Amino acid sequence: MTTVETYAKISHAKIAPRGLLGSAPVVHGEAEAKRKYRREPGFPVPVLIAPATLWLIVFLFLPLISIFIFSFWKTTGHGMVPAFTLEHYGAFFASEGFLDPNSPDFLTPSVFIRTLWTTFRFTITVMAICLILAYPLAYFLSMQVEDFKWQLALFLLVMVPFWTSYLIRAVAWLPMLGRHGLINEFLIDIGVIDEPVSFFLYSEFSYTMALVQLYVVLAVGPIFFSLAKIDRTLLEAARDMGATPFQIFREIIFPLSLPGIAIGMIFVFVMVMGEFATAVVVYGGKTSTTGTVILNYYAIANYPFAAVNAFMLMLAMMIGVVFILRLVDIRKEL
Amino acid sequence: MARSTPERRRKARVKTAFSIYYAIFLVFVYGPMFAMFTLSFQGPRGGVTFPMRGLSFFWWEKLAGPSAVGDIKSSLVRSLTLAVIVMLITAIFATMLAMAFRKKFRGSGPLFYAVMAGLMVPGVLLSLGLASLLRTIGFSPAWWYSGLGVHVVWTLPFGFLVMMAVFNRFDFRLEEAARDMGADEWTVFKEITLPLITPGIVAAGLFGFTLSYDEFARTTLLAGAQNTLPLDINAAMTQRVQPTIFALGTASTIFSLLMIALFIVVYTILYRRSR
Secondary structure, three states: OOHHHHHHHHHHHHHHHHOOOOOOOOOHHHHHHHHHHHHHOOOHHHHHHHHHHHHHHHHHHHHHHHHHOOOOEEEEEOOEEOOOOOHHHHHHOOOOOOOOOOOOOOOOHHHHHHHHHHHHHHHHHHHHHHHHHHHHHHHHHHHHHHOOOHHHHHHHHHHHHHHHOOHHHHHOOOOOOOOHHHHHHHHOOOOOOOOOOOHHOOHHHHHHHHHHHHHHHHHHHHHHHHHHHHHHHHHHHHHHHOOOOHHHHHHHHHHHHHHHHHHHHHHHHHHOOOOHHHHHOOOOOOOOOOHHHHHHHHHOOHHHHHHHHHHHHHHHHHHHHHHHHHHHOHHHHO | OOOOOHHHHHHHHHHHOOOOOOOOHHHHHHHHHHHHHHHOOOOOOOOOOOOOEOOOOOHHHHHHOOOOOOHHHHHHHHHHHHHHHHHHHHHHHHHHHHHHHHOOOOOOOHHHHHHHHHHHHHHHHHHHHHHHHHOOOOOOOOHHHEEEEEEEHHHHHHHHHHHHHHOOOOOOHEEEEEEEOOHHHHHHHHHHHHHHHHHHHHHHHHHHHOOOOOHHOOOOOOOOOOOHHHHHHHHHHHHOOOOOHHHHHHHHHHHHHHHHHHHHHHHHHHHHHHH
């Protein structure tokens, strides 16, 4: 059979039932054909998404909505009862003598809002350091390492700690930081200091260092991916037109890596804002984050006040994420 | 056409500088772990920081002993069981979702963000919300349902992103060809789709397993009376810190690394086979 014959046979077979060749249309055949045409191939979407959607409703949305609702309930000392009270919000913002001009606490924000502020300040510092450390690394992996296998291997080597226990990694900082810790010994050895300093353990410095080490890989990943996706012919073209390496970086590479930076920074931001365990380990519980405040109030069964802190934390995080998304459009990336 | 030599030399210098930076970065990321590893062999009278006072298996033996850090063996079993269940659910849900997202459907935007929200919402919020909700309606949290629930919320976005990437590079014509030859949907899935995406499913499972096995924040208030391993580790940390915790940490880290290596080997084998 020639190709033409085959084609004729196929087209005839397809067209005939629809009544295009005959004088009278075949009604039921047409309806069926239409239905078949409309039905998309593959499993039906509702079946595919139903289990995960239900799961997310129960284990993600209900808890978040509960936090919001419970923040208005009344505490009973060992639990809570439904009510609508703003007293917990009041306590979150203002300490006892907030409106009393004679009180020493007149117009001072409460300890809870200051904790949230400290948490936020730490987070911004950690984000900045993570970005400074992660960017050159991602740049090295994506632009300087040419062999794909090496690229993947070196990238995995950096990412592996992300898959190990973060509690353990926090604990692992203890031997580094004490008075006889490795950092002190090292600084004495190279002659920067004569005596060990206790500055390294249970200090802001050690806390920041530990957080950076714990979360920096979260910034490396997305930046690496956005750099690796850059079309190399663009760089070639710029070079041919006489651009200096710095110009190429400023005009092409950096702008194209912004989505990766944004995603990485969002990761670090939300993780560090919700942080609570590291503070206890490497900061000796000397400071509290909003996370520890939440857990402490949960422990004494003051669920509504824990919920208020949680809600304010959520709000602060949403503002932060929206702010980052405003700066960079990441939708193309996803 | 060879480039001029000075430029080449400059490039080599830049590359060396970056390589040195990479090495320093590795020391920064892995250094504490090696310190912990060394100190787990601390002598019996030594503490949690240097110097080493002798070299011994004292703390390892103590870890293996009965009352070292809570009931470690049963919490290890719980953590592993939970990790395996989370791995399976993550792999299945992620595959189903990614298959749905190959088409345009109503509500796909919100659903996408809902899945991603699992990545964004801190564990302490989920812990608090679900735990207080359960207590209000008269349930006690337990690792095998409330713990499992929030673990999957956390691991699903990773698995989902992996499967999305897999289907982005998927050749749809293979499926169409099978359909044109009269295969029904199940046959197409079983014979064509599944073999091709299996490496991706393994990768999604890896995220599910390791992230669940190490998860602490989300389990804090949701494990109920029986602890998972990270909860035991945390309990041991907040008490008097002894080198036992380093032995435990080293053991746990080595286990995680072995799991990752195992997954990478399985992935590579499956990936080669699916080509």
